[in-house]
Amino acid sequence: MYVHKNLINSLIIGLIFLATATELSAVSQTDSDVSAEEEENNYPFTKSETEINPKDVVGIRIKKGKVILLSIHNKYSIEKLPDNFSFSSLNFSKQYQKLISIEFNGVKLTTEILESLIKSVPLHLKGFVLRRCSIGKENHELLAYFLEKCLAISFVNIVLSDLSGEGASRVLHSLRRHRLKYFGYNTCAEITDEGGDNLAEVISQSAETLLEVSVGCGNITADAWQNVTTAISKINKLEKLELAAEALPEDSLEGTAEFLGDCGKLESLKIFFSLVNRDPAKILALGEGFQRSLKKLSRLQMLNISDMNFPVEVMHSIAEAIENLKDLKTLDISGNAIDKEAAEIFAKSFKACHPGILIANNCKLTAESVTEFCKSFEGSNLKVLCLRGNEIKDGIKNLPIATMPEIRAIDFSRTGINPDDVMALAKQTNGLENLKFVNLSGNSEIEAMNSVERIIMMDRLMEDNSNRKGNQISFLGI
Numbered sequence: 001m002y003v004h005k006n007l008i009n010s011l012i013i014g015l016i017f018l019a020t021a022t023e024l025s026a027v028s029q030t031d032s033d034v035s036a037e038e039e040e041n042n043y044p045f046t047k048s049e050t051e052i053n054p055k056d057v058v059g060i061r062i063k064k065g066k067v068i069l070l071s072i073h074n075k076y077s078i079e080k081l082p083d084n085f086s087f088s089s090l091n092f093s094k095q096y097q098k099l100i101s102i103e104f105n106g107v108k109l110t111t112e113i114l115e116s117l118i119k120s121v122p123l124h125l126k127g128f129v130l131r132r133c134s135i136g137k138e139n140h141e142l143l144a145y146f147l148e149k150c151l152a153i154s155f156v157n158i159v160l161s162d163l164s165g166e167g168a169s170r171v172l173h174s175l176r177r178h179r180l181k182y183f184g185y186n187t188c189a190e191i192t193d194e195g196g197d198n199l200a201e202v203i204s205q206s207a208e209t210l211l212e213v214s215v216g217c218g219n220i221t222a223d224a225w226q227n228v229t230t231a232i233s234k235i236n237k238l239e240k241l242e243l244a245a246e247a248l249p250e251d252s253l254e255g256t257a258e259f260l261g262d263c264g265k266l267e268s269l270k271i272f273f274s275l276v277n278r279d280p281a282k283i284l285a286l287g288e289g290f291q292r293s294l295k296k297l298s299r300l301q302m303l304n305i306s307d308m309n310f311p312v313e314v315m316h317s318i319a320e321a322i323e324n325l326k327d328l329k330t331l332d333i334s335g336n337a338i339d340k341e342a343a344e345i346f347a348k349s350f351k352a353c354h355p356g357i358l359i360a361n362n363c364k365l366t367a368e369s370v371t372e373f374c375k376s377f378e379g380s381n382l383k384v385l386c387l388r389g390n391e392i393k394d395g396i397k398n399l400p401i402a403t404m405p406e407i408r409a410i411d412f413s414r415t416g417i418n419p420d421d422v423m424a425l426a427k428q429t430n431g432l433e434n435l436k437f438v439n440l441s442g443n444s445e446i447e448a449m450n451s452v453e454r455i456i457m458m459d460r461l462m463e464d465n466s467n468r469k470g471n472q473i474s475f476l477g478i
Helices: 005-016 036-040 111-120 137-149 165-173 193-205 222-233 250-260 280-294 312-324 340-353 367-377 393-398 419-429 451-464
Strands: 057-063 066-071 075-080 101-105 127-135 155-160 182-186 212-219 240-247 268-273 302-304 330-332 357-359 384-386 409-411 437-439 474-476
Touching: 111 137, 127 137, 137 165, 165 193, 182 193, 193 222, 212 222, 222 250, 250 268, 250 280, 280 312, 312 340, 340 367, 367 393, 393 419, 419 451
Parallel strands: 057 101, 101 127, 127 155, 155 182, 182 212, 212 240, 240 268, 268 302, 302 330, 330 357, 357 384, 384 409, 409 437, 437 474
Antiparallel strands: 057 066, 066 075
16 A cells, blocks of 8 residues: 655644644634634645545544544545444444544543454554543553554654553553654653653664654653653654653753753754742753753754743843754744843844744733844744733834734734724734734723724724735734
8 A cells, every 4th residue: 555655744744743833823822722623624634525535534533522534635524423433333444444644632542442443453554643532551551552563653642641650661662663753752640760761762762763752741750851861862863852841850950951952953842841949050050051952953943942931041041042043933932031131132143043933922021121022023034923921012112013024923912002002003014915913812901992992993903904915904802
């Protein structure tokens, strides 16, 4: 059986990746979860107007009472599973002969489901994803047996909140013979020394083939973390890395920052470690080590350090290091404090690295510091600017929005702006042909307007943007 390589890539992008922010979703998305319908439409597949032929199905996603089928023609369809549906009635190999990827989302993996997979999933399966699923201890062995059986799998992403202890070790042990290109392992449970050894072995066995790794956990021992990060540092072609630990041992902080510098081919990096109640000296050492590593990661196109809660001193160091990232396209520094000095350093670095998407939500920016932060964007190629949750209303009029020709989406939600600020903003946006969305939701003075005042404001906004070519701007929250 032959399936085109580009189609496999489409499935990996559309069916499996857990969280890739698009330009517009970064702005239109609220703090609540995106609706199921919006999430489903994020695929790089278009909705099929007709029923998909089972012979054309290459990907299946099963999610809480429904199944999403993805076809070889880059189409998808959604079917509701009947209440009395039995997985034992499925024969994946017979019904979906071209199937190469399966994802379970929010499903409890029962004996019936796992036995059905073992019995009928084709051995040429390449992608297997468990996203926000759960599994009982009695079924760990069945899951491991299924993974051992499907040696062609090159993409594995396991997000099981309750996988720990012997069960975790057994599941990881089952992947040692695979040659993975994409590997994700995320659990809320603790990763013990034994678990760290198994995790490191899986990574080491695929060191020649791995392109992307995602590891996340609640607690993890220092030895386990050392083994895992050492294994990751020896991957030859690693392009994308996501690391998260809610309770990383304090003595491991600085070493973690330094090890990232050994991953010189990285194009995408996302990290999260809880720094609550940590020794300030250790946090500063982490920041200094991270600064040194960033200067070595010259290929980075995406950097996400959101919600690390770095102190301003560390953000000064990171802001300086950003200057070295000439290929940077997306930067998310949300949830980290940015004072006026850090804002000035970032502005200097932005002149050199030119990000296309900048997300700086809840960074404690003020009207004064946001002016410094954004001053280098005049005439830049910035496409998305997100400043949600910063009290910057008096500084908006000083932002160089009118001179940002590529801007497509702006998020000023929960920034304290008032109706006068909105009208001043509208004058700046007139003539920006690429701008599509401005998010103004969550601002109390705007939400307090009655229906008549809202209609008058919308009329004025449309009038101020009457000279625009193409579609009108959508001002969300009015």
